[in-house]
Amino acid sequence: MADPVVPAVRVAWRGDTCQDGVRSVPRETPVALTYNRTTHAVMLATPSDLEDFAIGFSRSEGLIETAADILALDIVEVADGIECRMDLAPDRLAALTRRQRRLAGPSGCGLCGLDSLAAAIRPAPAVLRGRAFSAAMIQDAMRAMPAAQVLNATTHAVHAAAFWTPERGLIALREDVGRHNALDKLAGALARAAVRADDGLVLLSSRVSVEMVQKAATLGAAVIVAVSAPTSLAIEVANAAGLTLVGIARDDGFEVFTHLNRITVRTTRHVA
Incomplete structure (x- = not known):
């Protein structure tokens, strides 16, 4: 997998001086989240901890309830980026099909691709527990x-x-x-x-x-x-x-x- 950090040539100005050099910058890569070979979302992300990303995205989107709902998960580099290929349990795949959407997510946006204003401000699940x-x-x-x-x-x-x-x-x-x-x-x-x-x-x-x-x-x-x-x-x-x-x-x-x-x-x- 590609290194999440990339060297970038730059010229730095500090006060009255100018200096050539290299700065480390984070890699930003298109990452497709696919379920049973159908692309559901494409996000721009840092290519690290992608297994966690795939499971966490699926959980926060309500596509799964537990990690066990993902029957298979493979991280595959392709020509244009990276694919997180997941196979869902049949009941979860059926639920996904009923609410299928596509979104293209720039790094500063988490709501691109929603098809209604109501979806953007949907209520969050109620918090029933929590310690002090x-x-x-x-x-x-x-x-x-x-x-x-x-x-x-x-x-x-x-x-x-x-x-x-x-x-x-x-x-x-x-x-x-x-x-x-x-x-x-x-x-x-x-x-x-x-x-x-x-x-x-x-x-x-x-x-x-x-x-x-x-x-x-x-x-x-x-x-x-x-x-x-x-x-x-x-x-x-x-x-x-x-x-x-x-x-x-x-x-x-x-x-x-x-x-x-x-x-x-x-x-x-x-x-x-």
Whole structure:
């Protein structure tokens, strides 16, 4: 499989000096997700952890319920990119046929190809469980991310999605040029390891848009923590689903936008 990191010749200006050199950049490749030899989606993604990507995408799209619903999975390099070739169990294939759609997904978009406005803002699955976390736990979890972001340390150009629990620390982290792809890869990694997503924190190195909430809720996550802010629609959908949404998670603190009951903070509350 192609290396996810590519050397790029560049000229750098710093102050009054100019220097030739090479910078490592992330590879961006068309990745087709096919089911029983029919292409369902083509995404632009980083060619790493593609088994996780295929399983996680299938799970977050509602095409499968568990990894066992995929009877066979092969990652195949072809002339124009990479194919994730999957064979589905008969009942899941029938469900796919009933709701077949095609989408072409640029790295910054997770909703291309939807055929209605209603599909774009579909309700997220209700979050029925989820434990409480202290402020210190949230900060510990976010501090654990940078050391595991190997691709970003090299390229400074990819997103990460991770899963953390107080007992085990950082269980899995996946990276991609697309933030949606990184979350799908994480979903696949957790599905393959049979890890319950409602038992820990889903961590994001990006902003939280509505499709990230939808994907996390489908995964079964109860708490999302992101370094950036959520969008208004992400807040609305997370609130309706019962999902705790934490943003602006930095060294000096964080902001909770929905369902504060899962976050235990001992401090004096001031209303601005």
